[in-house]
Amino acid sequence: MKNIKNIIGILIGNTIYALGVTMFILPNDLITGGTTGMAIFLNSTFNIPITIFVSVFNISMFLLGWKILGKKFALTTLISSFYYPFILGILENIFKNEMMSNDTLLCVILAGLMIGLAIGIVIRCGASTGGMDIPPLILNKKLGIPISISMYSFDFLILLSQMIIRDREMVFYGILLVLIYTIVLDKVLVIGKAQMQIKIISSKFSEINEMIINKLDRGSTLIHGETGYKHNKYPIVLTVVSNRELTHLNNYVYDIDPDAFMIINKVNEVRGKGFTTEKKYEKK
Secondary structure (H helix, E strand, C coil): CHHHHHHHHHHHHHHHHHHHHHHHHCCCCCCCCHHHHHHHHHHHHHCCCHHHHHHHHHHHHHHHHHHHHCHHHHHHHHHHHHHHHHHHHHHHHHHCCCCCCCCHHHHHHHHHHHHHHHHHHHHHCCCCCCHHHHHHHHHHHHHCCCHHHHHHHHHHHHHHHHHHCCCHHHHHHHHHHHHHHHHHHHHHHHCCCCEEEEEEECCCHHHHHHHHHHCCCCCCEEECCCCCCCCCCCCEEEEEECHHHHHHHHHHHHHHCCCCEEEEEEECCCCCECCCECCCCCCC
16 A cells, blocks of 8 residues: 555656646746756757657666665656656647746746655655656765755756856756755655654653653653752653644643743654654553
8 A cells, every 4th residue: 555655656746847847947948957957958959859868867867776776766766767758748748838927937936846846755755756866865875965965966067067058047047946946855855754852851850751651642761950050950851742742742741840941842853663663562
């Protein structure tokens, strides 16, 4: 069932990507990064059909991804490597470079939103849109470089190469497009994963700790702590809860101790029991 959902997600992501390209980038003669950016550059310079270049390049990157990222990744990326050029060709024939808007800035924003959303959906399904999306994933695995940073760097270089044949204003629009979809990609990748980390300092730490375990059904950690003014030695109660649980935690804590001191931080992702793996209940 999970594999079916991932396949559907990959198809939806690639379709949104192709829609962004055919509705806003090609009709307005915008430039962009990635495989599509290289294809547009080669099409303008050597008249190489966009769909043909994307197909050949995607297959090459697919083979590289198979070797480095593994068989499972390659199989999911296989869908993108063939489906994206296919749906791109179909949508090109449907829209036939018909302009959706004469406002270039609006088209840049909408294209950036759609491409960022599309790439994010596909990556969350454990794959990529193929082509130039694969090198950032390889760098992330091998060197720990964030996907968005390496993707932006590659795209920036591709944009610079297009300065030879395009005017400066269009290059600036291209840079803006890459910035928008990089930011959107980052947001999409952490949707549903963000949690709230709370540190609670209170003389009634024991009651608060029991409340977190029994009422919220969350884990907790007691960290050695000492107040700076009176040097009272109270353990700091550390816990992680969802956004929905935060309000309940606040109410419970201040019912127990109105003078409790709480530090609340948003964290992008939490891994472990109760979050990425099933909870296990053990006897004390």
